[in-house]
Amino acid sequence: MSFTLAKTERLAAILSQSPVIPVLTFEDAASGVETAKALRDGGLKVLEVTLRTPASMEALKAIIDEVEGVTVGAGTVLEVEHVQDAVRVGAAFLISPGSSSRLLAAGSEAPVPFMPGVATASEAMQLAERGATFAKFFPAGPAGGPDYLKALVAPLPDLHFVPTGGITLKNAQDYLAVRNVAAVGGSWVAPTDAIRNGDWATIRALAEEAAALKAR
Numbered sequence: 476m477s478f479t480l481a482k483t484e485r486l487a488a489i490l491s492q493s494p495v496i497p498v499l500t501f502e503d504a505a506s507g508v509e510t511a512k513a514l515r516d517g518g519l520k521v522l523e524v525t526l527r528t529p530a531s532m533e534a535l536k537a538i539i540d541e542v543e544g545v546t547v548g549a550g551t552v553l554e555v556e557h558v559q560d561a562v563r564v565g566a567a568f569l570i571s572p573g574s575s576s577r578l579l580a581a582g583s584e585a586p587v588p589f590m591p592g593v594a595t596a597s598e599a600m601q602l603a604e605r606g607a608t609f610a611k612f613f614p615a616g617p618a619g620g621p622d623y624l625k626a627l628v629a630p631l632p633d634l635h636f637v638p639t640g641g642i643t644l645k646n647a648q649d650y651l652a653v654r655n656v657a658a659v660g661g662s663w664v665a666p667t668d669a670i671r672n673g674d675w676a677t678i679r680a681l682a683e684e685a686a687a688l689k690a691r
């Protein structure tokens with residue numbers, strides 16, 4: 476099991492590029508490419524493509540192959556197969572909502588950084604024991620929001636978090652103000668309707684607002 480220093484540093488560098496990581500779900504590759512361009516043009520250059528839809532792997536690959544100036548990773552990584560497939564198409568990082576032991580083994584051995592999810596002190600401690608430095612905090616809102624995260628971070632000073640789940644432009648800054656929050660994740664910057672309607676101007680405008688948020 477290896478959360479190596481090199482991969483940790485790579486993840487830190489990726490997360491430091493942007494206060495907000497769009498969490499993206501696509502029905503087809505073409506809308507993925509256009510959404511990625513709109514987000515990039517609005518200033519959000521680190522993107523997470525969730526592996527939730529039949530077209531997700533194709534969309535992930537199309538963005539990696541066709542959109543310049545973005546760093547693209549895979550989200551909703553739940554299975555060992557997801558790790559292998561995402562790495563094969565060139566994902567720059569892997570994110571999971573949780574941290575099952577099989578996935579931890581496969582993800583931490585992947586050649587790219589892997590960020591598992593946690594929601595409790597025990598889960599966070601188990602990750603720290605395995606050498607992880609970064610964790611997704613999921614589902615951030617329902618789990619207890621910025622106050623809960625502040626309490627979680629207090630006794631675990633070496634772990635850094637990317638809260639995701641229920642985050643919006645309105646509350647993002649409250650999460651970003653918590654110590655050791657590297658960035659926040661959220662789908663609000665690329666709403667399903669805007670993607671379906673090809674409303675790239677709206678996505679770009681939402682990205683511009685989000686990119687103006689400040690990480691600590």
Ligand SMILES: O=C(O)C(=O)C[C@H](O)[C@H](O)COP(=O)(O)O
Nearest residue numbers: 498550551572639640641661662
């Ligand atoms: O798909 C995953 O891997 C997840 O962990 C869930 C997503 O991160 C959230 O669904 C995004 O949350 P919202 O911004 O509230 O839509």
